[in-house]
Amino acid sequence: MNDIFYVMLRRLRHPLITLISIYSLATLGFVMIPGQDDQGNVWHMDFFHAIYFVSFMGSTIGFGEIPYAFTSAQRAWTLVSIYGTVIAWLYSIGSLLALFQEPMFGRMLRRRAFAKEVRNFNEPFYLICGYGITGSAIIKKLCNRGIRSVVIDIEQERIDELEVDGLVLRVPGLCADASLPEVLDDAGLQHPSCIGVLALTNDDNVNLSISIASKLLAPGRLVVSRTESEVNARNLASFGTDYIVDPFRDYAEYLSLAAHAPYTHLVYDWLVNPYHRPLSSAYKKTSGRWIICGLGRFGKALTREFAKHDVELILLDDDPSQLKSFNNTVIGLGTEAQTLELAGIQEAVGIVAGTDNDADNLSIIMTAKELNPKLVTVVRQNLSTNMLVYKNSKADFIMEPGKIIANRILAKLKTPLLPVFIEQMQLQDDVWSHTLLNRMSSIASDRELDSWSITVSPETTPAITTLSAEGVGVKLSNLMKDPRHRKDQLPCFPLMFRRNGDLKLLPGELTELEEGDEILFCGLAEASNQMSWSINNYNILYYLQTGEEPSHNLLAKLLKRI
Amino acid sequence: MNREKVIYAFFIVLALTMNFGFFIGEIDDPAHHNVYEFFAAIVVSMICTVLKFGDRTHLGALMMATSLVADLQLVIAALIWGYGAQLSDVGVTTEMFSSVISMSGGALLANIVSVILLMVETIVVRR
Numbered sequence: 001m002n003d004i005f006y007v008m009l010r011r012l013r014h015p016l017i018t019l020i021s022i023y024s025l026a027t028l029g030f031v032m033i034p035g036q037d038d039q040g041n042v043w044h045m046d047f048f049h050a051i052y053f054v055s056f057m058g059s060t061i062g063f064g065e066i067p068y069a070f071t072s073a074q075r076a077w078t079l080v081s082i083y084g085t086v087i088a089w090l091y092s093i094g095s096l097l098a099l100f101q102e103p104m105f106g107r108m109l110r111r112r113a114f115a116k117e118v119r120n121f122n123e124p125f126y127l128i129c130g131y132g133i134t135g136s137a138i139i140k141k142l143c144n145r146g147i148r149s150v151v152i153d154i155e156q157e158r159i160d161e162l163e164v165d166g167l168v169l170r171v172p173g174l175c176a177d178a179s180l181p182e183v184l185d186d187a188g189l190q191h192p193s194c195i196g197v198l199a200l201t202n203d204d205n206v207n208l209s210i211s212i213a214s215k216l217l218a219p220g221r222l223v224v225s226r227t228e229s230e231v232n233a234r235n236l237a238s239f240g241t242d243y244i245v246d247p248f249r250d251y252a253e254y255l256s257l258a259a260h261a262p263y264t265h266l267v268y269d270w271l272v273n274p275y276h277r278p279l280s281s282a283y284k285k286t287s288g289r290w291i292i293c294g295l296g297r298f299g300k301a302l303t304r305e306f307a308k309h310d311v312e313l314i315l316l317d318d319d320p321s322q323l324k325s326f327n328n329t330v331i332g333l334g335t336e337a338q339t340l341e342l343a344g345i346q347e348a349v350g351i352v353a354g355t356d357n358d359a360d361n362l363s364i365i366m367t368a369k370e371l372n373p374k375l376v377t378v379v380r381q382n383l384s385t386n387m388l389v390y391k392n393s394k395a396d397f398i399m400e401p402g403k404i405i406a407n408r409i410l411a412k413l414k415t416p417l418l419p420v421f422i423e424q425m426q427l428q429d430d431v432w433s434h435t436l437l438n439r440m441s442s443i444a445s446d447r448e449l450d451s452w453s454i455t456v457s458p459e460t461t462p463a464i465t466t467l468s469a470e471g472v473g474v475k476l477s478n479l480m481k482d483p484r485h486r487k488d489q490l491p492c493f494p495l496m497f498r499r500n501g502d503l504k505l506l507p508g509e510l511t512e513l514e515e516g517d518e519i520l521f522c523g524l525a526e527a528s529n530q531m532s533w534s535i536n537n538y539n540i541l542y543y544l545q546t547g548e549e550p551s552h553n554l555l556a557k558l559l560k561r562i
Numbered sequence: 563m564n565r566e567k568v569i570y571a572f573f574i575v576l577a578l579t580m581n582f583g584f585f586i587g588e589i590d591d592p593a594h595h596n597v598y599e600f601f602a603a604i605v606v607s608m609i610c611t612v613l614k615f616g617d618r619t620h621l622g623a624l625m626m627a628t629s630l631v632a633d634l635q636l637v638i639a640a641l642i643w644g645y646g647a648q649l650s651d652v653g654v655t656t657e658m659f660s661s662v663i664s665m666s667g668g669a670l671l672a673n674i675v676s677v678i679l680l681m682v683e684t685i686v687v688r689r
Contacts, residue, residue: 006616006618007616009615009616010615010616011616012612012615013612013613013615013616016612016615017609017612017613020605020608020609020612021605021609024601024605027601028598028601031598031601046647046648047597047601047640047644048644048647048648
């Protein structure tokens with residue numbers, strides 16, 4: 001990182017040469033011009049005195065004429081030299097100041113400070129490229145969980161937002177092109193504490209190059225990438241990107257789940273979204289005919305997902321060429337009542353307004369609601385600035401790609417067991433999900449449901465290991481008791497249990513724990529804090545197990561014996 | 563023809579010739595060594611150093627190093643001379659004067675290396 005130094009040297013070439021030339025010329029003049037000593041003899045100033053005189057004359061205009069009073073010729077030369085040296089100084093200092101004020105120089109300084117800050121990180125952190133809706137939501141959550149992150153974004157505005165967003169941890173940000181490996185390296189791609197790289201920019205190609213760079217430089221590191229095209233997704237998967245999110249496909253999956261398994265959908269929603277949908281929303285009838293308006297990327301992804309579950313579909317688009325390869329189509333935007341009537345709005349259960357124009361989408365929803373008030377409405381939001389109108393549109397689902405991806409990625413980062421559970425859960429029937437949902441609801445009601453996992457091992461759960469080594473079997477139920485009062489239960493319950501690769505959903509609470517077991521819990525965040533006491537502190541776990549405080553010093557043990 | 567290259571080469575060769583002109587002669591005879599030529603050698607050597615600023619190539623780094631060596635040798639020679647002429651009670655002794663000249667001889671070597679590097683660069687990068 002010698003860039004700054006080199007730039008400075010190159011810029012100072014001319015001023016320094018001017019300075020040297022003028023100084024040497026002035027010095028030479030004083031040596032050559034004859035003077036007079038105090039006895040009136042001709043006296044030539046030597047180099048030593050000449051340099052001495054010019055040095056102080058150049059910077060301060062002098063302490064006087066030394067060692068003897070000057071002759072007129074010398075004074076004339078002094079006059080010339082004064083202006084010469086002052087101008088040389090002004091020029092040099094001016095160039096230096098101008099350099100410091102240049103935006104390019106400022107950028108270099110900022111980049112250097114950024115790289116230095118990241119280099120000095122000694123705790124695990126995520127490298128996040130792109131500070132848009134998704135990026136900011138993820139960083140906020142990570143900060144709240146005490147996990148550090150580093151941001152790169154191509155726009156200075158967004159980096160400025162980072163400072164004003166009031167995050168609880170300091171997040172270093174750099175305005176640069178994240179597709180350049182050099183930039184990624186400065187942001188800590190090769191740093192040993194970097195635990196994951198998230199490529200969340202709007203540009204698929206940039207995301208691709210970030211993922212490739214990360215996989216090449218650090219093959220074992222987690223890489224999450226966002227993409228909007230199938231080709232790119234396959235490309236990303238081909239070199240082992242750990243998690244690929246496609247906003248349209250993911251939302252289509254989410255919605256199709258709502259249509260064919262409302263309770264499973266709600267369980268998913270509660271586990272993944274911080275603000276979950278109320279229990280009552282599941283009572284709406286969602287299986288039957290669906291109308292999809294707008295066959296863009298979103299519409300197509302949705303059609304594919306719905307087709308998997310044999311949902312009856314009517315497709316609307318004003319461009320006939322888009323509708324060619326599909327059945328049950330109606331030409332039209334869907335903003336007028338006539339087209340909607342034609343699509344059979346009276347018999348439909350749901351409508352999706354998925355065009356890329358926000359005004360059209362809102363108009364579709366409003367017209368449809370008038371024709372059939374019982375409809376389940378899904379509306380796509382394209383611009384985040386339209387938040388206010390959308391909030392008041394009373395649509396059942398508002399599709400904002402940024403938020404969806406953020407929640408999906410966070411679920412993955414929270415605990416790797418959660419995606420496994422979600423996959424397993426979708427194999428269960430809706431009745432099973434309904435029971436689970438009631439259980440979740442009794443714990444969380446309308447608060448945020450958190451999830452976390454523990455792995456039984458001497459490092460992560462020292463208390464369980466120690467107690468097991470003493471021959472006392474620790475049961476799952478003991479972990480869920482309140483460390484302050486063992487008769488109370490913590491607001492949480494186990495979702496999944498994994499031993500040697502065998503999965504068990506909603507495990508029995510009397511299971512005895514062994515080393516290597518992994519348990520996924522869900523519950524309120526405070527329960528997670530309390531539980532970390534019982535798994536880490538031997539005394540507390542002993543109390544939970546037996547109901548008595550262990551005697552941990554010699555005196556107490558002696559007293560007990562008496 | 564590149565004007566910048568001309569100026570660059572001019573100063574580097576001038577630094578060598580000035581230095582040589584001052585160095586040549588009996589090592590302990592002040593009559594053979596002109597003080598003005600010495601002053602000119604120092605000034606030109608400094609300008610050379612500044613001209614070499616900011617070149618990030620490996621060759622540029624070597625050139626810079628030779629220039630810094632020449633500067634160092636010449637400034638030390640000037641300091642010895644100045645001490646003898648101004649501060650010492652006995653004036654510039656023969657020993658002092660010889661060491662001034664031998665210092666400038668060292669600088670001469672550095673300047674020769676510098677010119678060789680300049681030639682190498684010109685020959686290798688033919689443009």
